[in-house]
Amino acid sequence: MVKNKEYNFTEIEKKWQNYWEKNKTFKTEDFVDKPKFYALDMFPYPSGSGLHVGHPEGYTATDITCRYKRMQGYNVLHPMGWDAFGLPAEQYAVETGTHPSITTKRNIEVFRKQIKSLGFSYDWDREINTTDEKYYRWTQWIFIQLYKKGLAYIDEVPVNWCPALGTVLANEEVIDGKSERGNHDVIRKPMKQWMLKITAYAEKLLEGLEELNWPEGIKEMQRNWIGKSTGADVDFEVVNSSEKIRVYTTRPDTLFGATYMVLAPEHKLVKKITSQERKAEVEAYVKHAAKMSELERTGLNKEKTGVFTGAYAVNPVNGNKIPVWIADYVMLSYGTGAIMAVPAHDTRDFEFAKKFHIPIICIISPNKKEAKAAGANIQKILNGNECWVGDGKMINSSNDKGLDINNLEVTESKRTTIEWLEKKGLGKGTVNYKLRDWLFSRQRYWGEPFPVIHMEDGSIKLVPEKDLPLTLPNIDNFKPSGSGESPLANAEEWLSYTDPETGMRGRRETNTMPQWAGSCWYYLRYIDAINDNAAWDKDKEKYWMPVDLYIGGAEHAVLHLLYARFWHKVLYDLGYVSTKEPFRKLVNQGMILGLSYKDKRGVLVPADKVDSCDGRFYHKDTGEELTEFPAKMSKSLKNVVNPDDVIKEYGADSMRLYEMFMGPLEATKPWNTAGVEGVHRFLKKSWKMITEAEITNTQLSRKQLFVLHSTIKKVTEDTENLSYNTAISQMMIFVNEFSKNRELPKDAAQTFIKLLAPYSPHIAEEMWQILGNDNTLAYGKWPEFNEEYLKEEEVEILVQIHGKPKARIMMSPETKQDEMRKIAMGIPEVANALEDKTVRKVICVPGRLVNIVAN
RNA sequence: GCCCGGGUGGCGGAAUGGCAGACGCAACGGACUUAAAAUCCGUUAUCCUUUAGGAUGUGGGGGUUCGAGUCCCCCCCCGGGUACCA
Secondary structure, three states: OOOOOOOOHHHHHHHHHHHHHHOOOOOOOOOOOOOEEEEEEOOOOOOOOOOOOHHHHHHHHHHHHHHHHHHOOOEEEOOOEEOOOOHHHHHHHHHHOOOHHHHHHHHHHHHHHHHHOOOOOOOHHHOEEOOOHHHHHHHHHHHHHHHHOOOEEEEEEEEEEEOOOOEEEOHHHEEOOEEOOOOOEOEEEEEEEEEEOHHHHHHHHHHHHHHOEOOHHHHHHHHHHHOEEEEEEEEEEEOOOOOEEEEEEOOHHHHHHOOEEEEOOOOOHHHHHOOHHHHHHHHHHHHHHHHOOHHHHHHHOOOOOOEEEEEEEEOOOOOOEEEEEEOOOOOOOOOOOEEEEOHHHOHHHHHHHHHHOOOOOOOEEEOHHHHHHHOOOHHHHHOOOOOOOOOEEEOOOEOOOOOEOOOOOHHHHHHHHHHHHHHHOOEEEEEEEOOOOEEOOEOOOOOOEOOEEEEOOOOEEEOOHHHOOOOOOOOOOOOOOOOOOOHHHHOHHHHEEEOOOOOOEEEEOOOEOOOHHHHOOHHHHHHHOOOOOOOOOHHHHHHHOOEOEEEEEHHHOOHHHHHHHHHHHHHHHOOOOOOOOOEOEEEEEOOEEEEEEEOOOOOEEOHHHEEEEOOEEEEOOOOOEEEEEEEOOOOOOOOOOOHHHHHHHHOHHHHHHHHHHOOOOOOOEEOOHHHHHHHHHHHHHHHHHHHHOEEEOOOOOHHHHHHHHHHHHHHHHHHHOOOHHHHHHHHHHHHHHHOOOOEEEHHHHHHHHHHHOOOOHHHHHHHHHHOOOOOOHHHOOOOOOOHHHHOOOOEEEEEEEOOEEEEEEEEOOOOOHHHHHHHHHHOHHHHHHHOOOOEEEEEEEOOOEEEEEEO
């Protein structure tokens, strides 16, 4: 046994990382006869700036759980890969001419090295890379399956076109209608784009959420994104015209209050119904609206605008002639692109009607209680001078054609109105979703090419599956083509195609797929990462799916998770996967902030300008006292923490431990390097406890048994619940207790090492070896606790009078309530306090307290 | 505006409706040392009080309860998401 060795973490960590790699300790076999556990990390985009401390947070969490599960006898799948297509590499290529594949390869190498230095137990044989043609071959294959199922189509969709840059920009590259780079004008230009019909799965995506063990907040965000609403389509006849305007409304009950209509400026009826004298004004407005981006139309302009078309329509419930307007607050893309406006009961319509002096007719008498709570003036509402969107009873709502909903509540009147509309053939009940089809093409080089050829007769030909992958041509000019097409439009040779059978010529699709594509199914490829015959083996899929634990950032709450669920559901319907949902349990790790400093005026001070002394902070130059506060890590604040530096100074084990000890996994929390010091001290103390104590075979004291078994219990339960921070606290308590003595019972030592192993695996392996074991601890048996040792003979019971602590007394936790009461009343202090008082009630909680109510 | 989180010591945080502040950081005192670092021991919510003790205390206000950080109602503040979705 090697004794009194210093805790040389650098050496120990290198030694065990080499050992695991050489022995393929974490290579995962399929079909092992053990319960399976699939833990997935959201794979990173390998950026040029390397890993930041946010990445290892989630990775450490899954790694702890995986190591813990292995020790509990699970067959664990824990893979890692690279989401490596994307804009930054392409922009770098435009600037420097370096091919994105070179940048990507280099960045991946840095990322891999950094991730490996943390000692994660990934099965590196399953590493994937979305830019590898052996991978994207199958991304293309899935696209073909989507296409064949009728879920992929081409549509003319407006894109952010920047004439000055000659390129199409992503939404995030456009700021206030100008390009982020160069501040050039950006206009919306329609282009032919691939769309995926995610709307066909809206209902399934909504229903599927029910069965998932996901944070309620994320599920709610997805529900809102899908945005299901029920209502009715209603037809309004246009006066002096054969046209009808169809509107979608969630409030068919308010038809009697509809005093005007609004069409989206792009609505196809606008041209047909506009009167001669209004034509010029309407056209000008349409032109103006077309220039604005959707964000400008919706987000920024609070003030309502619109113009009257000169046309009138007939309200189907009462025959009233109502004016038809156009306004940009109505979107073509939602519902039917036209609305009936009920200004008395819709805030947007109310604002609009006020501005343009359109009549406002109240048809709901507000629920008095609700109106009072909302601070509404009922009289003003009834007069049409205030808007009421709450509940109430219908008024002024009957006609002579058999519809009378007066005095009905909202729900009932909706139902009655829809029935009446359907009977008269004027409308029908419908369901609508906010969810829109997914714009699936990008005018970029660095993405998956579509396996599609546009033939000269206008037809679309798919690249035969056997000819996949369709690889990216090797080009050297990554500048945009100038036409709005991707740089692929310059790859003449690659573009042209001649059908080998018919001789017909065609041109390849120049769009590429968005970054989402590769990440939509990567969890399936890990299952069978090097299969050249199929995207994955169905039996392996059955064995491993679904993912049991998926950890990643909340920024992917909606899009990535919704898109991946969509593809998964399609693959399920096609019989390629066996589960309806891919990710059973989802956890979002919180953001890690840096510590920042500001002076009294609130001016931020970069961290390298700050001196600290006695727990206070001062400006290096001015000496002014500063306040410390958490803020997002940024280069300008100089508060970015690099994991490499932390590992160099404290080791990977300390880094892992601190990432988890900071607070709950889901919480946003500030990084404080002093905290790393704390957990590092704990590891040093553990090391000393094991290496310096005399390891004996002596019996544990009762107290030691209690601490040992409470520690097993707490670490087991907390690890199970992903409450890693409190598990670590308990291990600290253990070490504090057991390092008091010179002697350390071997059982306790070995048990502790096992509990620590998932958290700080390198030091655990080393200490395990020091105790004379020669196998890796990776598959060691997880300790179990014995309830017997958790029982205490005597516990301190609190005696309260009126809920105020009065005395404390030791007794067995088994003591019966009557007995507790008797003992408590017998305490002199208590008896004194109770003199000349009548005891009204005594509450006895065994093992806890006695509360005496007296007066 | 709406939706989702969250407000607990100097700081990160802990607490099945049952003694608020576990564990860690920082600070202070002490031991060891020629000294420092490291290590070890102790103190540390606030206020009053010499001690003993007392009062206050989980963003604010009400409520339920013998008992509320925890449950209910109202309000304030911070973070994130989203935006005229008819």
